[in-house]
Amino acid sequence: MTNVRGALGTRYFLLLAILAPLAGCTGGSSEYSEEEIQAKIVEFDYEKGVQGFEPPSLEELEANNTWTDKPVIDLLDKLKKDLADYTPPMPPAEAVNLKSENDEQITEILESVKVLPKNEDEVDWEGTWVHHVAGDINSLNPLTMSSTSDFDVAALTGVGSITSDIDLNAVGNGTFIKTWQVNEDNTVHKFVIRDDLTWSDGEPITAYDWEFTFKLVKHPEMVAYMPAISSGMETVLYLKAYDERTFCIFHEKSTAVNEWKDEFPVIPKHIYYESIAMDPSMVDSDIHLELENKPVVGGPYEVLSRTRGKNVILQRREGFYMHDGKQVRDKPFFKNIRMEVITDTNTALLALSSGKIDEMEIPAPKWNTDANTPEFFAKNVRVKATEWTEYHITWNCESEFFKDAKVRRAMSYGIDYKELLDRVLDGLFEQANGPFHPSSWMSPKPPLPMFTYDLDKARKLLDEAGWVDSDADGIRDKMINGKKVPFHFTLMRGQTPTSEKVARVVVTSLNKLGIKVEERATEFTVLQQKAQDHTFDAMLGGWGSGTDPFYTKNIFGTDQTRNYGQYSNKKIDELYEEGMVELDREKRAKIYQEMAKIFYEDQPYTWLFYLSSLYGFNKDMRGYEFSARGPFHYSPGMESVWKVKPL
Amino acid sequence: MLTYIARRILIGIFTLLAVTFIVYGLIRNMPGTPLTIMQETVRMDAMMSQDQMDKLEAQYRLDKPWYVGYWFWLGDVMQGDLGRGINDRRKVNIIIGERLPKTLMLTGTSLILTYFLCIPMGLWSTANALSFRERLVSTILYILYALPNFVAAVYLNLIIAVRLEWLPLYGSTGEGYAEMSSLGKMWDIVSHAILPVLCLTYTSLAYYTRFIKANMMETIQQDYIRTAKAKGASPTSILVTHAFRNSLIPLVTIVGLTLPALLAGSVILETIYQWNGIGYLFYQAITMREYPVIMGLVLMFSVMTLLGQLLADVLYAFVDPRITYS
Numbered sequence: 001m002t003n004v005r006g007a008l009g010t011r012y013f014l015l016l017a018i019l020a021p022l023a024g025c026t027g028g029s030s031e032y033s034e035e036e037i038q039a040k041i042v043e044f045d046y047e048k049g050v051q052g053f054e055p056p057s058l059e060e061l062e063a064n065n066t067w068t069d070k071p072v073i074d075l076l077d078k079l080k081k082d083l084a085d086y087t088p089p090m091p092p093a094e095a096v097n098l099k100s101e102n103d104e105q106i107t108e109i110l111e112s113v114k115v116l117p118k119n120e121d122e123v124d125w126e127g128t129w130v131h132h133v134a135g136d137i138n139s140l141n142p143l144t145m146s147s148t149s150d151f152d153v154a155a156l157t158g159v160g161s162i163t164s165d166i167d168l169n170a171v172g173n174g175t176f177i178k179t180w181q182v183n184e185d186n187t188v189h190k191f192v193i194r195d196d197l198t199w200s201d202g203e204p205i206t207a208y209d210w211e212f213t214f215k216l217v218k219h220p221e222m223v224a225y226m227p228a229i230s231s232g233m234e235t236v237l238y239l240k241a242y243d244e245r246t247f248c249i250f251h252e253k254s255t256a257v258n259e260w261k262d263e264f265p266v267i268p269k270h271i272y273y274e275s276i277a278m279d280p281s282m283v284d285s286d287i288h289l290e291l292e293n294k295p296v297v298g299g300p301y302e303v304l305s306r307t308r309g310k311n312v313i314l315q316r317r318e319g320f321y322m323h324d325g326k327q328v329r330d331k332p333f334f335k336n337i338r339m340e341v342i343t344d345t346n347t348a349l350l351a352l353s354s355g356k357i358d359e360m361e362i363p364a365p366k367w368n369t370d371a372n373t374p375e376f377f378a379k380n381v382r383v384k385a386t387e388w389t390e391y392h393i394t395w396n397c398e399s400e401f402f403k404d405a406k407v408r409r410a411m412s413y414g415i416d417y418k419e420l421l422d423r424v425l426d427g428l429f430e431q432a433n434g435p436f437h438p439s440s441w442m443s444p445k446p447p448l449p450m451f452t453y454d455l456d457k458a459r460k461l462l463d464e465a466g467w468v469d470s471d472a473d474g475i476r477d478k479m480i481n482g483k484k485v486p487f488h489f490t491l492m493r494g495q496t497p498t499s500e501k502v503a504r505v506v507v508t509s510l511n512k513l514g515i516k517v518e519e520r521a522t523e524f525t526v527l528q529q530k531a532q533d534h535t536f537d538a539m540l541g542g543w544g545s546g547t548d549p550f551y552t553k554n555i556f557g558t559d560q561t562r563n564y565g566q567y568s569n570k571k572i573d574e575l576y577e578e579g580m581v582e583l584d585r586e587k588r589a590k591i592y593q594e595m596a597k598i599f600y601e602d603q604p605y606t607w608l609f610y611l612s613s614l615y616g617f618n619k620d621m622r623g624y625e626f627s628a629r630g631p632f633h634y635s636p637g638m639e640s641v642w643k644v645k646p647l
Numbered sequence: 648m649l650t651y652i653a654r655r656i657l658i659g660i661f662t663l664l665a666v667t668f669i670v671y672g673l674i675r676n677m678p679g680t681p682l683t684i685m686q687e688t689v690r691m692d693a694m695m696s697q698d699q700m701d702k703l704e705a706q707y708r709l710d711k712p713w714y715v716g717y718w719f720w721l722g723d724v725m726q727g728d729l730g731r732g733i734n735d736r737r738k739v740n741i742i743i744g745e746r747l748p749k750t751l752m753l754t755g756t757s758l759i760l761t762y763f764l765c766i767p768m769g770l771w772s773t774a775n776a777l778s779f780r781e782r783l784v785s786t787i788l789y790i791l792y793a794l795p796n797f798v799a800a801v802y803l804n805l806i807i808a809v810r811l812e813w814l815p816l817y818g819s820t821g822e823g824y825a826e827m828s829s830l831g832k833m834w835d836i837v838s839h840a841i842l843p844v845l846c847l848t849y850t851s852l853a854y855y856t857r858f859i860k861a862n863m864m865e866t867i868q869q870d871y872i873r874t875a876k877a878k879g880a881s882p883t884s885i886l887v888t889h890a891f892r893n894s895l896i897p898l899v900t901i902v903g904l905t906l907p908a909l910l911a912g913s914v915i916l917e918t919i920y921q922w923n924g925i926g927y928l929f930y931q932a933i934t935m936r937e938y939p940v941i942m943g944l945v946l947m948f949s950v951m952t953l954l955g956q957l958l959a960d961v962l963y964a965f966v967d968p969r970i971t972y973s
Contacts, residue, residue, distance in 0.1 A: 136923075138735060146685075146734065223699050224706045225736065227685055231695050283736045305825075308745065309923030310818060338822075343927075344918045346801055347817050354809045356816060375809070525679035525936055528687055561686075 037274050044277035049218030055240035055250060065188060067181035070259070072172030075165055076330050076636035080116055088112040093644075096381040096619040099372075109383055113617070114625040117642060124645040128336040129621075131638075132348055132360035136309050136341050140295050141282060142265030143216065143226045153339060154265055155638055156314055159205060159298035161191055162263035163635040166627045168547045170259040173635070175329060176205070176298070178245075186254040186583060189262055193245050196323035199268050200302040207241035212269035214239035214249075221280050229264055236261050255580045256588060257550050271296050300332040300639060312339040333623070333642035346370070352616050355379045358643070359621060361630075362614040364428055365497045371616055381619055384612045385626035386430055388437040388545030392605035393491070393506065398566040399537045400480055401489050408603035410461035412451040414513045419453075420505040421609060425498070429609035434596045435543070435552050437610055437628065441585065442549040442592035448600050458513055462487075469514050476514040488516040489537035492530065495521050499540050502608065506540075531564040539564070542611065545628050549592045550580055556595075556604060567604035620644045648964070648971075652957065659953040666949045667942065668717055674933075674941055675713035681733035681936045682709070707733055707938075720942060729946070730939035739943040742928070749819055750912040750924035752840065757847040758909060762902075765852055769859025770886055776864065785857070792853035796846040797915045803842050804919070815839050817921040843920045847913060858901070862894040869893075895966045903959025907951040 032040075056064075088095070088111055095112035098105045117123045133149035142154040161180070163173040172180035172191075179192045197205035214236075216222050223230045235252040242248065251258045271291065279285040283292060293306045300321070301314035314337040321329040340357050342348040349370045351357045362371045362382060371382050395402035395411065402408055417431055431450050436443040462468075467476040467487050476487040491506060493499040503519035510517050517538075522530070530536045541564075543555060553576040554560045558568040572595055579591040599605075613630040623641045627634040631641075682703055686695060695703070704710040708719050723730055729739035768784075775781040808816040815821055821835050866872065867890050875889045912926030925944065932940040963970045 144736070220702070223695075224703050227695055227699065227703070231699065234696070281731075281736055284738070307820075310820075310921070342817060342921050344817075344921065347804065347919055347921065350804055350809050351816055354812070354816065523934065525683055525934060526677075529679035529683045532683065532686065 032278065037278065041274065041277040044219075044221070044280065046212070046215045046219065046277075049220055049222075050215055050238050053237045053250065055238050055248070058242040058246065058248075061183075061188065061190070061248060065183035067183060067190060070172055070180040070182055070189075072174045072177050072180050073165070074174035074329070075163065075171065076639050077174070079636055079640055080330070083114070083116050086115065088115050092622055093619075096617075097377075098381065099377060100382045100384070106383055106385075109381060110385065110626065113381075113383075113622050116623055116640065122645060123333055124620075124643045125331075125333070126335050127643045127645075128338055129334045129641065129643060130338045130340050130357045132352070132357045133339050133341050134343060134345075134348070134361070136343075137306070137312050137339060140292055140303060140306060140312065141267070143213070143222075143229050143267060144282060145265075146228050149339065149341070152632065152638070153303075153312055153314070155299075155632070156301045156337060157295070157297040157299040157303065159197075159209075159266045160263055161193075161210070161266075162259060164547050166625065166634050168545070168628060168634065170263075170547065171635070182258075186258055187251045189249045189251070189258065191247055191249070191262075193247075194328075195245060196328045197298060198319045198323070199271075199296050199298050200317055200319060201268075201271070201296045202319065203268065203270055203296075204244070205266075205268070205298050206244040207247040208244065209266050209269050210247050211239050211241040212273065213264065213266045216267075216272075216276065217264055219280075222276075225281055233261065233264075253581075254583070255550075256583055257548050257580065260547060266298070268296050268298075300329075301337060304336065309341060311341055313337075314339070332639065337638075349376075349616075352376070352380055352618075353378070355618065358618040359624075360616055362616050363497075364425065364612075364614060367428060367614050368426055371614075376616065379618060380616045382614070382616045383626075384428065384614045385630075386437070386439075386628075387611050387613050387630060388440060388628035389542055389611040390432045390435060390437075390607055391429075391502070391540070391542040391609050391611060392432070392607045394531075394536075394539045394541055394565040394605055395603070396534060396537050396539075396565050397568070397604060398534065399489070400485060401487060401537055402565075404465045405602050406461045406465040407467065408606070409601075410458040410465070410513070411510065412603050412606040413454045413458035413461065414510050414515075415451070415606060415608070416453045416505060416509045417451070417608075419509075420502065424501045424505055425609070428612050428614065430612075432607035432610045434599050434607055435555070435605075436549060436592065436596055437545075440549075440628070441589050442596070444593040444596050448596065451606070453509070455512060462513060474514060475516050486516065487514065489518070491517050491519045491538045491540065492522050492527060492536050493519060493540040494524055494527060502540060534564060534566055536564075549588075549595075550576070553580070556599070565604050567602070569598060569602060572598055618643075620646075648961075652961070655957050655960070659957070662953060663946070663949050664721075667721070667946060670945045671717040671720060671938075671942060672713050674936070674938055675716060677936065679936050680709055681707065681938065684935055685734065720939075724946070729943040732937055732940050734935050734937060735940075739939050742940055743925070743943050743947065746923055746925050746928050747910065749922060750910060750917075750926065752819075752836075753843055753847055753916075753922060753924065754909045754912060756840065756844050757851070758905060760844065760848050761851045761855055765855035765859060766891075768852075768856040769863060770891065772856065772860040773863035773867065773890075774882065774886055776860075785860075788853040788856055791849045792857070794850075796850055796913075797919060799849070800842070800846045800916060800919045803846065807842065814841055817919075819920075819922055839920075843916050843922055846916055855898075855901070859894065859898065862897055863890055866890045866894045892966065896963060899962045899966055900959050903955040903957075903962070904952075906955030906958065907948050910947060910951055 089108050090112050092112045092115055095109045098109055100106050100109060131152065133152060135147050135149050137149045137153055138147050139145050139150055140153060142158045145151055145154050159176055160173055161177050162170050165171050176193055176197060177191055178194050181190045182188070193205070193207060199205055217226070217229050217233055236249060237252055238250040240248050240250070249262050251261065275285060275287045276282060279288055282288045294303050297303065300317060302317045304313040304315040306312045316332045316335050321327055321331045342351060342357070345363050345366065348357065348360050349362070349366060352360050353375045367382070370376065393411070395408050397403060421427065421429060421431055433448050433450050434443070438447040462476060466478045469476050470484070471477065477484050478487070491503055493503045500521065507517045507519050527539065531539060546552070554562045556563060556567055556572055557576050558573050575591050575595045579588055582588045582591060613626055615631060617624065620643050621641060622644060624631045625640070632638045682700060701710070708716050711719070720730065731738050732742050735742055772781050772784065804816055807813050815838055819836070819839050821839065824832060824835055827835055872885060872890055875885050880889065910925055912924040914926040914930045916922065917924045917927040928940065929944050932944065
């Protein structure tokens with residue numbers, strides 16, 4: 001035994017020897033002299049990404065432009081006013097005991113719980129909201145955020161000039177902005193920020209912070225570190241701060257989406273000006289390592305602590321709502337918000353049932369199982385609302401099977417929607433017929449009819465397209481370039497339970513048309529690569545709602561980057577161009593409505609359904625209301641949520 | 648012995664080079680790159696332009712053929728630089744180093760528990776072979792071996808963590824850990840580790856117990872055991888001194904091979920218990936095509952595997968006097 005013990009000792013020694021280099025830290029930046037820092041700043045050159053544009057002086061701008069005011073609203077304040085005289089259909093404390101057994105109950109719950117407190121005594125001001133996030137928070141620096149969890153943190157801690165309201169319209173963010181004006185051709189946007197803004201370190205937030213951040217966003221060296229923010233900013237030429245409170249954004253041309261390009265998160269210049277020049281990666285130096293865990297922020301909450309893979313704890317920031325001893329904004333409802341990372345859905349549902357977290361998004365397969373038990377209802381209520389996120393089959397329009405629109409239409413008539421939506425998906429989702437949800441402003445009025453399961457129509461269309469069963473083997477075929485090609489294709493899909501269920505229905509439905517479909521579950525990265533390379537016949541997927549229909553250009557425009565199915569229609573391309581430059585909402589709506597009709601005829605996708613936001617909330621939570629992007633991703637969103645004070 | 652070890656280390660270095668070269672080639676040739684996912688996380692209205700993609704590819708050396716990229720990677724490793732994560736942009740040694748202690752805590756505890764329990768249980772099973780009690784224990788062990796630990800984890804969570812509220816549901820530490828007393832911290836860590844360690848341990852415990860028993864049953868059929876009995880040695884002495892030492896050789900082989908498993912962690916259990924360890928990191932790195940992180944982990948696993956094998960060979964000499972490396 002002595003020998004074995006000796007050997008074990010050696011083992012641990014060897015183990016430690018191997019681990020030693022792994023446990024080390026980079027050590028961060030060493031001490032630099034002032035000259036070295038200045039040399040680094042010159043070398044980094046903050047102007048590198050914005051060269052070639054000389055902004056005019058403010059006097060010149062004022063003299064040569066006529067300004068139009070755009071809406072600037074503190075949306076939480078507005079919601080408070082809107083709901084001041086609101087009477088819910090039933091007391092919220094009773095509504096949360098309903099079991100969401102039908103749509104009427106769900107509406108009743110949502111209309112009841114959206115209330116804001118009538119008086120301060122109702123609110124648990126010392127409470128903590130434990131907010132579930134399904135993936136780790138990658139970055140607390142708003143410029144390098146990349147996941148939904150990161151965006152949640154940024155929404156509560158960040159500073160920005162534009163936000164979207166519950167209807168997903170662009171609104172000047174009244175929390176930070178005093179005025180927002182645009183010139184007559186919509187190429188120059190002038191902002192004046194409020195004079196009562198401070199960063200969490202007590203320094204004032206100024207227009208120079210916007211200019212500094214913009215130059216970073218445009219800096220060629222920074223693209224690698226913040227692709228999510230840098231992409232799509234090519235048409236924004238310059239952001240010039242004229243004084244501490246006034247800045248202008250210069251756009252290349254007038255478009256209907258310029259206002260959305262004004263929106264990017266802002267970071268404090270006084271903190272990062274030197275440090276980024278020294279360490280553009282923003283993760284190596286000591287100061288950046290420190291800031292990554294405790295950033296200087298300007299929003300209603302600041303970061304109290306961060307444990308990777310576990311949680312980020314935010315705390316209410318007095319400097320946000322108090323200024324010079326006066327309350328200047330609404331006091332945030334929670335003392336702390338704990339963003340709790342739980343990757344496993346089953347564990348998260350158990351945590352919700354046992355009251356360890358206060359809300360979570362419920363995966364569809366769990367709605368009628370784990371989220372429908374006495375344990376769940378003891379502490380929680382479940383709610384659902386339709387999202388503008390559609391789920392579809394992408395047809396590769398360059399594939400020999402799906403070149404012809406008649407075939408794609410036949411596919412859309414060949415899906416058993418009733419079986420899919422009512423039986424397989426438990427009636428949780430509503431059928432879709434295009435990229436724009438029928439309730440959206442860009443959707444045709446009256447709505448286009450839904451595709452129905454019509455095998456006769458589908459067979460006729462396939463016959464017309466030349467796909468017939470010539471050899472009576474039960475599979476349709478067609479002569480292509482002198483070769484008989486059987487209608488046998490692969491439907492690629494992700495690995496989620498929902499996509500598996502959908503694929504099965506598609507396979508069974510299309511088999512009845514004499515089409516052999518093989519479904520293939522594929523890892524997400526492989527699926528994306530195949531989509532980007534267009535090396536597939538058909539693929540299941542979904543697109544979430546952007547704030548503007550223009551965003552779909554990237555999906556359906558000829559040769560556009562996300563046009564995985566290689567769909568091409570000249571008219572659609574023209575309409576996208578028209579839609580981009582037309583500023584009048586009604587005229588724009590007509591353009592996109594016309595596009596929706598063309599999509600309906602062309603069927604580049606077979607649209608299957610719109611997803612629903614399915615959520616479970618602790619019974620003590622109030623103030624949540626759903627937009628087309630769920631309960632949080634709009635303004636006020638998370639900021640209007642509050643918790644009832646315990647008795 | 649030293650010459651033998653030196654030779655094995657030399658062979659090990661070549662093996663390491665071969666393993667890392669092959670793995671690097673494989674992952675670089677898998678469909679998708681780190682930029683595939685990055686493309687999907689950018690703004691809805693745009694994807695990265697070709698120019699942006701080119702810059703990123705150059706920055707992460709994805710623009711070079713894989714066999715060239717490998718030599719760059721190897722060159723960096725020789726200088727002690729494992730590279731930087733592509734999505735998680737920190738240095739790979741920090742990313743791995745942050746998770747290693749958590750994994751070691753689970754797997755190390757589990758391994759120690761397994762060995763502490765499996766040896767007496769194996770010996771007891773041998774001594775009581777064919778008795779009703781032994782058959783009952785064997786049946787239970789078979790059932791445990793067949794029961795997937797992620798299924799057990801879900802039920803243990805439901806009963807022990809949610810219904811009875813005896814132990815925490817997930818995580819490696821609780822809220823307010825930083826403010827706890829030393830004893831409080833210790834209990835907090837232990838209480839969080841009990842369920843995952845239990846799930847991680849029972850299958851290997853069942854396996855090793857059966858393994859020891861099977862080996863012991865074979866050994867006690869040997870002539871020298873009969874001789875020992877004839878000489879009047881006590882049953883305990885026969886079992887422990889004569890039989891067990893000779894059954895140790897196969898066990899030592901397994902001990903050597905479990906060394907890499909110490910660091911590998913468990914993807915499923917780490918996910919269920921939100922135990923941010925190496926297993927989940929490896930899984931994430933593969934799905935995100937985080938080449939530098941994958942290579943860092945492969946290097947670590949390879950070194951540990953080679954060390955484990957070397958260790959097993961050295962241990963043979965300790966447990967079996969017939970083996971020498973001179």
